[in-house]
Amino acid sequence: MEVAYLYTRVRSEFGRQLKLEDVDTRILCSIACNDEHGDEYVLRNPSVAILDTSSYMSEHEANTERLVVKHSSIRHTEGGWPRDVDATEPTDVNRYRKKAEKDDDYKTTIKVLGPIISKCMRQNNTIDIYQEYFDTDDRDWSGEPPSAKGLAVFRDPNSTKRTATSINWHPETSGTTSKIAVSYSILSFQDQRFQSARLATQSYVWDVINPNTPDSELCPPSPLCCLRFNPKSTDTLVGGSYNGLITFYDLRRHGTPIESSVIEKSHHDPIYDVYWISSKTGNQCASVSTDGQMLWWDTRRLGEPVDKLLLSADAKNPQGCPVLGGSSMEYNKEIPTKYLVGTEQGIVLSINLRNRKQNNGISVYDTGPGKHHGPIYSIQRNPAHNKFFMTIGDWTARIWMEDLKTPIMTTKYHKAYLTAGCWSPTRAGVFYVTRMDGVLDIWDYFYRQNEIAYSHKVGDASLSSVALSNGSGRLVAVGDANGTVSLLEVCESLAAPQQNEKNAIGSMLEREFKQEKNLEQRDRDLRRAKALELEAIKKDSTIEKDKKDAKMEEQLRSVDANFLNMIKEAEDDESKVDSLSGPAGLVTGEGLSQDGSA
Numbered sequence: 001m002e003v004a005y006l007y008t009r010v011r012s013e014f015g016r017q018l019k020l021e022d023v024d025t026r027i028l029c030s031i032a033c034n035d036e037h038g039d040e041y042v043l044r045n046p047s048v049a050i051l052d053t054s055s056y057m058s059e060h061e062a063n064t065e066r067l068v069v070k071h072s073s074i075r076h077t078e079g080g081w082p083r084d085v086d087a088t089e090p091t092d093v094n095r096y097r098k099k100a101e102k103d104d105d106y107k108t109t110i111k112v113l114g115p116i117i118s119k120c121m122r123q124n125n126t127i128d129i130y131q132e133y134f135d136t137d138d139r140d141w142s143g144e145p146p147s148a149k150g151l152a153v154f155r156d157p158n159s160t161k162r163t164a165t166s167i168n169w170h171p172e173t174s175g176t177t178s179k180i181a182v183s184y185s186i187l188s189f190q191d192q193r194f195q196s197a198r199l200a201t202q203s204y205v206w207d208v209i210n211p212n213t214p215d216s217e218l219c220p221p222s223p224l225c226c227l228r229f230n231p232k233s234t235d236t237l238v239g240g241s242y243n244g245l246i247t248f249y250d251l252r253r254h255g256t257p258i259e260s261s262v263i264e265k266s267h268h269d270p271i272y273d274v275y276w277i278s279s280k281t282g283n284q285c286a287s288v289s290t291d292g293q294m295l296w297w298d299t300r301r302l303g304e305p306v307d308k309l310l311l312s313a314d315a316k317n318p319q320g321c322p323v324l325g326g327s328s329m330e331y332n333k334e335i336p337t338k339y340l341v342g343t344e345q346g347i348v349l350s351i352n353l354r355n356r357k358q359n360n361g362i363s364v365y366d367t368g369p370g371k372h373h374g375p376i377y378s379i380q381r382n383p384a385h386n387k388f389f390m391t392i393g394d395w396t397a398r399i400w401m402e403d404l405k406t407p408i409m410t411t412k413y414h415k416a417y418l419t420a421g422c423w424s425p426t427r428a429g430v431f432y433v434t435r436m437d438g439v440l441d442i443w444d445y446f447y448r449q450n451e452i453a454y455s456h457k458v459g460d461a462s463l464s465s466v467a468l469s470n471g472s473g474r475l476v477a478v479g480d481a482n483g484t485v486s487l488l489e490v491c492e493s494l495a496a497p498q499q500n501e502k503n504a505i506g507s508m509l510e511r512e513f514k515q516e517k518n519l520e521q522r523d524r525d526l527r528r529a530k531a532l533e534l535e536a537i538k539k540d541s542t543i544e545k546d547k548k549d550a551k552m553e554e555q556l557r558s559v560d561a562n563f564l565n566m567i568k569e570a571e572d573d574e575s576k577v578d579s580l581s582g583p584a585g586l587v588t589g590e591g592l593s594q595d596g597s598a
Helices: 035-040 090-101 104-126 192-196 501-580 583-597
Strands: 148-154 163-169 179-185 203-207 216-218 224-229 236-241 246-250 271-276 284-289 293-298 307-310 326-331 338-343 348-352 362-364 376-381 388-393 396-401 418-423 430-435 439-444 454-457 463-468 475-480 485-490
Touching (some): 179 224, 236 284, 284 326, 388 418, 396 418, 439 463
Parallel strands (some): 271 326
Antiparallel strands (some): 326 338, 338 348, 348 362, 376 388, 418 430
16 A cells, blocks of 8 residues: 655745744655454564665765876987987088988078078067066065975885985986986994885985975995085996995986995995095095094096095104094085094094095194084085185084184074084085984074074974975975975075175184184193293203202312311321331330339
């Protein structure tokens, strides 16, 4: 039996709001019991029945396959040549050009293209669409408060948290193409993560535009502690490994090393810094390690180092003088024969290859109060004034001058241990330091020298490395102990060079250098005067002692003379007594006896 009820409504009431109200209960339909079908059912106690008038529906999910997008680039240097012509050989190129120029089609094509090109050139010369109308408008950014904002975060793809030990920007960094090479390693000695499983050794090259996926992956035999682009051939890199190996990479090929040094002739400790040096071929580099060696390499033949140097304060007596372990290095192409090395003992070494005859060219800076209380994690020359350089270690950053063995300026002690630092490439008086509590401090010596200009909290993890882009100087990459690299953009006041800043900073550094030199000269004069005074006192005491000795000697002579005179007088008296005790003495004795008897 079908139960139905018909609702009727006037057409004019369609669409109106419903008005519901309570009504009395009434029976719409009643079905009487039927015992015919009673035997077909079994009574169930309790009996639960669920009734629902809605239709049954099923739920399904469907998703299309995800499209993975990867940014890639192509480098087009020379093209349009036949296969049998090598574009790198000038003779083949000239031969092909001469052959093409003699062709009749070539002459016809040139005649046809001539008017078209002439028209385009006249159009381009009509107006300069790239003209900068406000190029000479130098805005003063000194009034802008310092600030920084985060742009991107590059996380280590591996599950094991590794430290971002070094960051190096691509030499040809621009607004559209910016890449950074980041090396990852665990530098803690006997870390528990070494015992659980084999650690990942990969390091990565990141594209700033795509922070989600690495642009290139490098697979060294051992985790990299440092990584650096070749400024002459920007597709090649050199890295220093944890086990002391030097590895050479080419981004145009796979991530495996093209060349690798032999472990027997490599460093025996982790390589903490490596630099490309000036050479005709652009294939030579230098590396330092805490094993006390500085090695020079040719990346075309990494079987053995080209040259080596022992980092000792006294090369003539290496047994008596301890070997210093290198923890950082600085090399500037404008001074191709000079190197600066920071050691784990906190001492700064200057190496001049032109002066190898004298102590192997090694000059040792202050080993007393001027040195750091711990390892020197960063050392870098000022980009505007190469004679001055900065060192980062313990809780301070110190500025030195090549011709002076003591630091000329020292920052105040920070609240946390410093781990890295670098100069700004665009401003002569600005430098950045990273701290172990996750804070990035920015100093602006053009503004003030006794306080930090700006502090930025990057994260809770300890910061380990920092690097600035070579272009505008506004992009700052900061790495931490968890393998995360944070990309920051600082404001224009911290990147745009201020008016007369370079000369002002140079004058300030020269003034501090002269002051420190005068203080050193005064201290030297005081030490010399004190030495002369001690020498004079010693001389006076010697003269007085000589006088006393002379007087004593004179007294001894007089005593000796008196003693000799006494002995002589005693001998004379004795000789007289002996002369009187002869025959005359006997007669005298008899006479005395006679006198006595009489």
